[in-house]
Structure formats: structure tokens, C-alpha cells
Amino acid sequence: MSSTSQPVTVSEGNPCPFLRALVAQGKVPDDKVPLGEIARVIVDVASKGDGHPKVPGVAIQGVALIANGLSPRQVWRNAMGGVRLNELRSGPLNKHGSGSGILDENANIDAAQLARLDEFASDKLDTDGNAERGLNLAEITRMMDANFERAAGHRRAIDRKLMDQEWPVLLKIIGKQGKAEHYLSLKDVAHLFVERRFPARMMEP
Ligand code: HEM
CATH class of the missing domain: 1.10.238 (Recoverin; domain 1)
Known part of the structure; x- marks a missing residue:
């Protein structure tokens, strides 16, 4: 393809x-x-x-x-x-709903949950000095804690440990090295979930 x-x-x-x-x-x-x-x-x-x-x-x-x-x-x-x-x-x-909730149980995108990521994000500068919203590891950890918190009553203890193998690993793989820190660009996250594509810079031969 x-x-x-x-x-x-x-x-x-x-x-x-x-x-x-x-x-x-x-x-x-x-x-x-x-x-x-x-x-x-x-x-x-x-x-x-x-x-x-x-x-x-x-x-x-x-x-x-x-x-x-x-x-x-x-x-x-x-x-x-x-x-x-x-x-x-x-x-x-x-995890039956104790994750980000960006994909619902039918794998449709929940736009409100995708937009919610911005509550945990902050302004970042990429290597060229362009500003964008993104999540560093501390911000990702806050997001995962909040996801686990809101799932009280229908979560397993292991769910929080599973999250550590999802978002932080995503940061490691598609994260960007910016001017000051390594971060997950919210644009790249949306691209991955919605378009099911990796950042263009990773697809170059
Ligand atoms: C190293 C590559 C991988 C990365 C970066 C990754 C990343 C992620 C992320 C970010 C989520 C979303 C969690 C959320 O919405 O809160 C997720 C969910 C999930 N991943 Fe992966 N994943 C990887 C490999 C795998 C593999 C190899 C499997 C199993 C064969 C797997 C199975 C799952 C399942 C079942 C979920 C749904 C968990 C839930 O209910 O929230 N992943 N993954």
C-alpha cells in the first residue's frame, strides 16, 4: 500500500x-x-x-x-x-474503559476525550522553534493517574500498571525531541488515533 x-x-x-x-x-x-x-x-x-x-x-x-x-x-x-x-x-x-477513552468500545473516536488531552498538555517548542501543544512524561503520568481515578468502581489494580506500557512507550517511540524536552505532540497523537498514521518524519525511508 x-x-x-x-x-x-x-x-x-x-x-x-x-x-x-x-x-x-x-x-x-x-x-x-x-x-x-x-x-x-x-x-x-x-x-x-x-x-x-x-x-x-x-x-x-x-x-x-x-x-x-x-x-x-x-x-x-x-x-x-x-x-x-x-x-x-x-x-x-x-482495560474496559479505564484508559483515555479516546477510542470507544466500537473503536470510534470520542472527540471530547481526544480534546481532553489538552487539559494535561503545555506549550512546547520543537527543534525549529515552532510552538505546539504537547505532553512530557510528567504530564502523561498526570493524565494516566486521572484516567485511573475516574474509573474508580470499574477498574482493576493492574490497569494502572498496564498504562505504563502504553503512553510512556508511545512517548518513547513517536515522541519529539524539542528545544527543551522530549514530548508527545498532540497533533501526532490525533494523527495516530484518527488517521491511523505515524508521524511523517518516521515514514521517510
Ligand atoms: C510498543 C508498542 C505499543 C505502544 C506504543 C502501545 C500504545 C498503546 C496506547 C497509547 C494505548 C491507549 C491507551 C488509552 O487509550 O488510554 C494502548 C492500548 C492498548 N494496547 Fe497497545 N501499544 C503497543 C503495543 C501493544 C501490543 C503488542 C499489544 C498486544 C498484542 C497491545 C494491546 C493493547 C490493548 C489491548 C489496548 C487497550 C487497552 C485499554 O483497554 O485501554 N499494545 N496501547
């Missing part, structure tokens, strides 16, 4: 904005992906980020191994047949 064509359809059973972009950009299929393959693709995409971030392929394989269920049968199925990206909502990583 060329980078200018419309992204391919992504299953609503996939709630991860990062994986949805990988599918939409034709880097992995929408359904079954061998564990080694998903890890290889993520490590490769990450290496195109600012500062060439390294993410641990073995840990990604471990996450993919249990992503569709924790029973021995389910783990064996993923080990042999790959992770089913279109069935992640029924797996143990789904």
Missing part, C-alpha cells in the same frame, strides 16, 4: 492505537500475526523514531503471547498460531 492511499479497514476488536496504525499502514495483517513478526515490526517502526528508540522485542512477544487470554489453551494457541489483533478486546490487556 502506498503512504498516500486510504488506510485499510481495521477491526473494531483491536483497541490499541499503535497496533491499529500498523494494520492500517499495511505493516501487519488485521487478524493473526506470528509473535516474532509483531515484535520485529514494532522494533523496526520504533527505530525510526527520534533518537532511534530501542524497544525490547522479547518483552513484546511476551505481551502478544498472553494478549488473547491467560489460560494454558489460549497461550498455546497464540504461541503456535500468533496473536489475534482483531480479538484483543476479549483479552486480559483490555
Whole structure:
């Protein structure tokens, strides 16, 4: 698929904005992906980020191994047949609404939740001196704490730990090194969730 064509359809059973972009950009299929393959693709995409971030392929394989269920049968199925990206909502990583809420349960964008990110953001300067809104790690942490807080009554203790493997890792991979700090550009976040695309600077050959 060329980078200018419309992204391919992504299953609503996939709630991860990062994986949805990988599918939409034709880097992995929408359904079954061998564990080694998903890890290889993520490590490769990450290496195109600012500062060439390294993410641990073995840990990604471990996450993919249990992503569709924790029973021995389910783990064996993923080990042999790959992770089913279109069935992640029924797996143990789904936080059932204690995340950002930007993608609803049908994978539609909730514009108010996307706009809410700005409550945690501040003005940043990119390397060229252009101003934009963005989130540094402290601001991302405040956002994750607030997400966990508002989910009181329908959250699991593990949900807050899972968040640490989502937004901070997104910062590491698509974050920008600005004049003063490393930050997640809100424009890039919207682009990822809505257009299912990575920042153009990461797609250059
Ligand atoms: C290193 C690459 C990855 C990054 C940067 C990433 C990032 C994210 C982010 C930012 C969210 C959104 C959380 C929210 O809306 O609050 C998310 C959700 C999710 N991710 Fe990923 N992810 C990655 C890899 C994976 C992998 C390998 C899997 C499983 C195979 C996975 C499964 C999920 C699931 C199930 C959710 C939904 C959690 C929820 O209910 O809020 N992700 N991820």
C-alpha cells in the first residue's frame, strides 16, 4: 500500500492505537500475526523514531503471547498460531474503559476525550522553534493517574500498571525531541488515533 492511499479497514476488536496504525499502514495483517513478526515490526517502526528508540522485542512477544487470554489453551494457541489483533478486546490487556477513552468500545473516536488531552498538555517548542501543544512524561503520568481515578468502581489494580506500557512507550517511540524536552505532540497523537498514521518524519525511508 502506498503512504498516500486510504488506510485499510481495521477491526473494531483491536483497541490499541499503535497496533491499529500498523494494520492500517499495511505493516501487519488485521487478524493473526506470528509473535516474532509483531515484535520485529514494532522494533523496526520504533527505530525510526527520534533518537532511534530501542524497544525490547522479547518483552513484546511476551505481551502478544498472553494478549488473547491467560489460560494454558489460549497461550498455546497464540504461541503456535500468533496473536489475534482483531480479538484483543476479549483479552486480559483490555482495560474496559479505564484508559483515555479516546477510542470507544466500537473503536470510534470520542472527540471530547481526544480534546481532553489538552487539559494535561503545555506549550512546547520543537527543534525549529515552532510552538505546539504537547505532553512530557510528567504530564502523561498526570493524565494516566486521572484516567485511573475516574474509573474508580470499574477498574482493576493492574490497569494502572498496564498504562505504563502504553503512553510512556508511545512517548518513547513517536515522541519529539524539542528545544527543551522530549514530548508527545498532540497533533501526532490525533494523527495516530484518527488517521491511523505515524508521524511523517518516521515514514521517510
Ligand atoms: C510498543 C508498542 C505499543 C505502544 C506504543 C502501545 C500504545 C498503546 C496506547 C497509547 C494505548 C491507549 C491507551 C488509552 O487509550 O488510554 C494502548 C492500548 C492498548 N494496547 Fe497497545 N501499544 C503497543 C503495543 C501493544 C501490543 C503488542 C499489544 C498486544 C498484542 C497491545 C494491546 C493493547 C490493548 C489491548 C489496548 C487497550 C487497552 C485499554 O483497554 O485501554 N499494545 N496501547
